[in-house]
Amino acid sequence: MPGESEHVWAVRASRVSPSEARVYARNHAFAVGAQASLRDQDEHPSAVEYLLGALAGDLLRGFEVQAARRQVEVHAGEVNLQGRLHNALVHLGVIGESGHPGLATVTGTFYVSTEAEGPGLEEIWQATLERSPLYHTLSRCATVSIRLQAAP
């Protein structure tokens, strides 16, 4: 269990309008639109997209840290993630539906171009996953399957 001396990460969010919340984190602020938007375009990312984006960012930054510890230079990296809710109709409040509105699966690919190859690259990737706060959080409540793909 975390003790009281553990560092706490804090955010604050306030209502801007019926369709926008603004989140403040340290010296940053960002706008959140819908909870889980179904439209092709919106003024702001949805909460679900922030969650997926946070995981993608976590993994990219984590990979960088693990690579640096092994003196491996990263040339390029990109993550594509897709999240699926257990039942989006429950989120929409459809009467007669069952299940829950939480994420059921997160799938995707982590593309990376580095000096490392084969086992060395895999070791960096596994260390990235092992130390990722968001990967560990999400993989306890959803099926998270992200494939590592080395790029030239």
Add this chain to the structure above:
Amino acid sequence: MPKPILVGAVIYEPKVAVIWDIIKEFFAAEGCPIDCVFYSNYELQVTALLQGHIDIAWNSPLAWVDAQRRSGGRCRALAMRDTDRDRKTHIVVREDAGLRRLEDLRGKVVATGAKDSPQATLIPLQLLRRHGLAGGDVQVRRFDVLVGKHGDHIGGERDAIECLKQGEADAACVLDLNWERWTADGTADPWRHTIVATTPPFDHCNFTVAEDFPEKQAKQWTQVLFRMSYDNPAHREMMDMEGLKAWLPGRTTGYELLSEATQDQGYFADERP
């Protein structure tokens, strides 16, 4: 804040909620707020309408017939899409099968959509019945995809045409709009398949209200609805998704064939007293 009019809709996939978001935003801007209540199936929605839980129901044709049956014919149809009027269903066969008339389907396998699909099951089977092909005269191969949603989801209908293409059925029942789409996008091959018969025209969905919904409110609501314009890009997204160019007044003369089908085929007989 004025009390919103509650509009019910059956949702078969999450994306459909976008349609209702756009309609809701438009009604709010026009000073006639609505709220949407989503249901997983039409039976729940018709019950909610008749029990006064919602004011207006976006009903499938079968839900309209059910509402009329359960209300003693006291419901009213406020509005419908232009594309809800005069729909037809084709019965499609393989070009080389030598089937030229409906009567040639005697003893053959006819693929249909879900059991509660007016367009892909009930109405075309009624056409067969009118031509003396009832009950065991044809073998019905039914594709019960998402039962309860009255064929809104075209999965069962697509399975029926695939069944015909695979040679596992002699005929398939397909709504005219889907036949046009599928012959254009290659799902169906108009050179290999041909229409052996087409049903008489029938009407599809409508906005239904119960007897006690105030006439003044109904008039105000439909006036706002009819102000939606395909020329407005904000409305066009919704109208394209919902498949219409204009909203029209509701009419109730296009449900006779379906009503006849439900009676002759005993559709409601084993569902409720």
